[in-house]
Amino acid sequence: MNTRSIQHVIPADKVNMGGDLLDQPLPSARLENLDPFLLIHHWHKILPGGQRPQELGVGPHPHRGFSPVTFIFKGSVNHQDSLGEKATVNAGGTQWMFAGRGITHSERFPRELAEKGGELEFIQFWVNAPAAHKMNAPFYKPISLEETPLVIEEKSKIWVVSGQYKGTDGVAPTYSPQLLLRGELTKDGELHIPIPVGFNALVYVLEGSLKTSGGHLLTKDMGVYNLDGDAIQLNATANTRYIVLSGKPLNEPVAQYGPFVMSDQTQLMQAVRDSQIGKMGILIEEFD
Numbered sequence: 001m002n003t004r005s006i007q008h009v010i011p012a013d014k015v016n017m018g019g020d021l022l023d024q025p026l027p028s029a030r031l032e033n034l035d036p037f038l039l040i041h042h043w044h045k046i047l048p049g050g051q052r053p054q055e056l057g058v059g060p061h062p063h064r065g066f067s068p069v070t071f072i073f074k075g076s077v078n079h080q081d082s083l084g085e086k087a088t089v090n091a092g093g094t095q096w097m098f099a100g101r102g103i104t105h106s107e108r109f110p111r112e113l114a115e116k117g118g119e120l121e122f123i124q125f126w127v128n129a130p131a132a133h134k135m136n137a138p139f140y141k142p143i144s145l146e147e148t149p150l151v152i153e154e155k156s157k158i159w160v161v162s163g164q165y166k167g168t169d170g171v172a173p174t175y176s177p178q179l180l181l182r183g184e185l186t187k188d189g190e191l192h193i194p195i196p197v198g199f200n201a202l203v204y205v206l207e208g209s210l211k212t213s214g215g216h217l218l219t220k221d222m223g224v225y226n227l228d229g230d231a232i233q234l235n236a237t238a239n240t241r242y243i244v245l246s247g248k249p250l251n252e253p254v255a256q257y258g259p260f261v262m263s264d265q266t267q268l269m270q271a272v273r274d275s276q277i278g279k280m281g282i283l284i285e286e287f288d
Contacts, residue, residue, distance in 0.1 A: 001192055004201070004229035006215035010222045012042060012204075018058070020045070025204055025222035026125075034200045034224060035249040036176055038066065038261060039126040042206065042220065044074075047109070049117025053078065053287055057108035062280040063099035064271045065134040066261040067127040067174070070095040071161070071182055071243065073206065075113055075120035081105035082281025085140045092145025094161050096172045098129070100138035102271075102280030111288055123206070125245060131252050131263045133175045143171055148182075155189030155236070158182070163246070166194065178247040185210070185236040192231045193244060201225045201232060201246035208240025217242075 010030055012023035023042040027033060047056070057078075070077060076090045081097070082104040089095050097105065109120060129136075149160045149168045158165060162172035163179030170180065179199065185191055185208075195201045203212065203223045210217045212234050217223045225232055234242075255262045260271040274280060 001194060001231035002229035003192070003213055003231055003233045004195065004225040004227070006213040006223050007226045008224040009215050009217060010224065012220040012222065017041070023220050025220070031224065033254065034202055035251065036128040036178075036247045037125060037200070037202070037245050038128055038254070038256065040204060040222070040245075041124045042204070043124070044121040046119055047113060047117045049115060051114045053108045053111050053114045054285070056114055058106060060104050060106045060283040060285060061259055062102060062104045062275045063259045064102045064262070064274075064280065065099060066129050067096065067098045068124060069097070069127060069172075070107070070122050070124045073121040073123070073241070075118060075122075076110050077122060078108040078110055079105060079140065079142065080108075080283060080285055081140055082283045083138065083140060086286070087140070087142040089142050090145065092148065092159070094143040094148065094172065096141040096143060098136070098139050098175070100129075100133075101135040102274060103138035104281045104283045105140070106283060106285055121206070123204070123243060126261070127174070127178070127247070128250060128254060128261055129175050130250055134262060141173065147171060153191070155186040156191050157184045176248055176250060179244065180246070181244040183242050183244065185234060185240045185242070187236050187239050189236045191234045193234065194231050195225075195229075195246050196248070197230050198227065199246045199248050200227075201244065203232065203234070204243050204245070206241040206243070208236065208242070209238040210240055210242065211235040211237055
């Protein structure tokens with residue numbers, strides 16, 4: 001395998017989202033997006049308890065034109081949407097949602113976590129959809145830890161969410177070719193991850209430390225790779241949790257406004273109008 005070189009090491013920025021401080025490696029001042037990936041938010045917090053689910057998380061809001069995907073690492077996340085879907089995804093699971101022509105959803109936390117408190121950690125990232133599929137029917141797919149294929153190698157665990165890793169196929173459906181992995185590498189572990197030629201690729205470290213292709217990624221650093229090889233090499237200098245987001249570039253125009261990702265300004269204006277008149281569905285939340 002021909003190892004890729006590192007192009008950027010980008011520390012996550014702190015951003016305020018509705019009063020919660022999140023870590024945001026993408027977009028950053030140095031990189032607007034890494035086609036087809038538009039945004040990465042890392043949320044890690046100890047909930048104090050003594051609250052209600054409806055006081056936490058994000059209430060009903062619309063999306064169109066892309067997939068907002070959530071990897072849950074600690075705690076649980078509740079999902080409700082205008083399609084009538086309701087699900088709780090626990091640690092190790094994935095919320096895969098394709099917004100398509102429009103969906104309204106909420107992201108809350110279970111009652112027990114709200115009332116008793118506890119640790120909650122997840123990453124949400126946005127994957128652009130090809131222009132030809134932006135107005136397809138929306139869908140939601142919860143994927144549990146048990147449903148996520150696991151590849152165990154020496155000092156390494158990799159959960160394959162989408163794409164193929166060393167002969168193991170992920171289960172998340174995508175509209176463009178992607179390789180999406182959640183990994184753990186024990187200190188002094190070494191790993192080569194095959195990346196399809198031409199795919200953009202990044203590694204984000206949730207916790208730990210990795211040496212990779214001449215670069216050093218610490219906790220909450222994102223490493224972005226050049227297209228000069230067919231694998232990335234990781235050497236753990238501490239016990240490390242990380243994700244790999246890799247995908248074939250769409251090479252299409254991106255027009256983004258808030259929760260909508262379309263191809264031009266006209267489509268964005270239409271998305272705003274459609275949302276305002278209820279064409280992206282209505283969600284009346286239910287709480288136990």
